Amino acid sequence: MKIFLLCTFAFAQAAAAFAMTGRARAETYVVGIENIEYMPHYSAVGEEVYGYIRDLLDAFAKDEGINFRYQAYPIIRLSRNLATGIVDFKYPANPGWIEHSGATLIYSDPVAEFTDGLSIKPENRGKPIKSIALVRGFTPQAFQKQIENGEIHVSEHDSLRDVVQHVLRGRSDAVYANKSVVKYFMANFLHKPDALIFDDQENVTRDSYRLGTIQHRKIIEKLNQWLAKNSGRIGKLKKSYGLE
Numbered sequence: 001m002k003i004f005l006l007c008t009f010a011f012a013q014a015a016a017a018f019a020m021t022g023r024a025r026a027e028t029y030v031v032g033i034e035n036i037e038y039m040p041h042y043s044a045v046g047e048e049v050y051g052y053i054r055d056l057l058d059a060f061a062k063d064e065g066i067n068f069r070y071q072a073y074p075i076i077r078l079s080r081n082l083a084t085g086i087v088d089f090k091y092p093a094n095p096g097w098i099e100h101s102g103a104t105l106i107y108s109d110p111v112a113e114f115t116d117g118l119s120i121k122p123e124n125r126g127k128p129i130k131s132i133a134l135v136r137g138f139t140p141q142a143f144q145k146q147i148e149n150g151e152i153h154v155s156e157h158d159s160l161r162d163v164v165q166h167v168l169r170g171r172s173d174a175v176y177a178n179k180s181v182v183k184y185f186m187a188n189f190l191h192k193p194d195a196l197i198f199d200d201q202e203n204v205t206r207d208s209y210r211l212g213t214i215q216h217r218k219i220i221e222k223l224n225q226w227l228a229k230n231s232g233r234i235g236k237l238k239k240s241y242g243l244e
Contacts, residue, residue: 029089030088031087032090033053033071033072039184040243064222083101083214097139098139110208119167120173133157168195
């Protein structure tokens with residue numbers, strides 16, 4: 001009888017452990033990030049992701065008792081990988097952007113605000129913009145009409161570094177990107193903080209980055225609740241990264 005009880009107890013423990021392991025696996029989600037240097041918001045190469053969004057999502061995951069694993073992909077492939085279920089979430093996302101896969105996304109509340117526009121050489125301020133350089137997959141919404149009409153030529157590149165160098169060499173008139181990102185890149189990577197300035201006289205887009213998903217509405221809802229409850233904490237995190 002003792003042997004039977006011991007066996008029963010051992011089996012119950014094993015079953016419980018297996019169930020806990022299964023739950024742990026079920027609560028691990030893959031967040032796909034654009035594989036570009038876009039600090040202070042994020043920098044992503046392979047599974048190496050850091051920056052503001054990594055700190056924010058890790059804090060949420062810890063409080064919620066779930067796990068996030070990160071994987072970087074080119075912008076267009078990231079969209080397709082979300083649609084096919086290779087990743088559970090994508091960042092950044094925004095309802096106003098073109099979703100390359102054509103899928104309909106569920107979006108979180110804003111996790112960071114941004115200002116997109118043109119950064120130019122100081123000597124070019126006031127001159128007409130005839131060409132812009134941007135990261136491949138970006139959509140310069142504020143300039144779509146001029147692009148479609150042939151008034152502005154677009155040059156696409158695989159990295160922000162290539163975009164910036166293209167403009168510094170005079171091959172395009174302006175960088176189209178996030179204002180804070182270009183400022184951070186010029187100061188911390190090229191060590192030329194004054195080589196480009198933000199042209200606030202041209203079209204400027206002010207909006208927000210969000211977390212996007214197709215299947216995980218409940219996690220998005222929990223994230224929204226967490227964002228609302230932790231506004232002070234998030235504000236301090238943004239300030240530490242020099243964000244808006």
